[in-house]
Amino acid sequence: MSPPLVSLDLPDIWPPNFTSSDTPSMQKSFNERTAAVLDGKLVSMEIRSRIADEVSRMKKCIGKVPGLAVIVVGQRRDSQIYVRNKIKACEEAGIKSFVTELPTDCAEVDVCNALLRFNKDPSIHGILVQLPLPQHLNEEKVLDILSLEKDVDGFHPLNIGNLAMRGREPLFIPCTPKGCVELLIRSGVEIIGKKAVVIGRSNIVGLPTSLLLQRHHATVTIIHPLTDSPEKIASEADIVVSAAGVPNLVRGNWIKPGAVVIDVGTTPVEDPSCEDGYRLIGDVCYEEAEKVASVVTPVPGGVGPLTVAMLLSNTLDSAKRILDFN
Known part of the structure; x- marks a missing residue:
């Protein structure tokens, strides 16, 4: 008799104890080096400027816009x-x-x-x-x-x-994964042949990000709520993309010295001092990551602006295809 099939539809609910170990043996000795910051706003502005020029050209040539x-x-x-x-x-x-x-x-x-x-x-x-x-x-x-x-x-x-x-x-290509890889490429980060870890396997970010990194010839491992020793697996990666939605999940001891860290997590936390009444916290403990990684994205201001830029880019590409405009 064949063994029963295992469901792949388990919900990605991260347990409360899914955090890095606090035992002394697991702690890295953080130095004072500060990682370079991948400025998603700057890259996004460059892309959106190009898109605006293309839309303007389309309107002048055929009288239509996306x-x-x-x-x-x-x-x-x-x-x-x-x-x-x-x-x-x-x-x-x-x-x-x-x-x-x-x-x-x-x-x-x-x-x-x-x-x-x-x-x-x-x-x-x-x-x-x-x-x-x-x-x-x-x-x-x-x-x-x-x-x-x-x-x-x-x-x-x-x-x-x-x-x-x-x-x-x-x-x-889904906008957030596309934005993550766009950030890596525009920042000169080598992807081919590198070990990449994606934390989270959602259909929106985790899964397509892992597929896209494979297309760029990275060796990809996915960490999910049932993964054993996630911090050990993550700490061996050259590139870490976290999309779990768990604030401060990724601590310094999850990161290989010199690794590139892309933080997709955006969890809202009540904060009356902010205009919208809350602020966003990423998956990565930024204060620790910046002392270990070579490159890290901030939250907010990292992947978020690239997601919007990729949406505009996809919409422009769709309009050009449908309207047969080059």
Whole structure:
């Protein structure tokens, strides 16, 4: 009799004790060297300037500009801010934007109907559904309806599948993973042949990041909530990308001296002194990482701006493809 299949659908719930060891034998002796900071804002501004020039050229040549539609369900504070940033970025680049806001308790058919309308609208070249959706909505079903040719978030099963397969090319690469690798490349970080660890295996960041790093010929290991000795595995990596959503998970003893650390985590923490009433904390303990790593990204201001820039880039590419504009 064949052994039972193991489910791959276990939720990625990081246990409270999933932290680095505090025993003296596991502690690195931190020196005073400070890591270089990968400035995502600066790189993002360069990319967005190029996109704005391309959009302007498109408008002059054919009288049309790219159009991006966003569907947001509910009133999650982080989602609202992310959408606001995306819309502002579209305006600055000359890209038309359309937002459909639905209540948290909306029916699945309401989300699907909004998607179908945007699928058919010729002025819309990119569509994104702001994730995560409320639990009563079937995220898989919703994304299946999204037009492959307008899937600028890169989450359609065919886009992810083509990203995973050698010899195939996805129409779009998910924005955050694409932004992570863009940061590495533009900063002159060598990826080919390097050991890379991705912490987290979500469909949004962890999984596609691991696939994309493999495409760039890194040797990739994924750490998830059931991984034994995660700090030991991470401390052997040349490149660490953390997307677990656990504040300060990655401590100094998780990092190989001289490693490159990309922090994707953005956990909101209440802070009345901030404009929005909260501040973002990354997965990486920055104060310790900067004394061990050679390069590290800040939170905020690291990967976040690149995610938005990659969304604009994907939307422009989609419009050029649909409108046959070169």
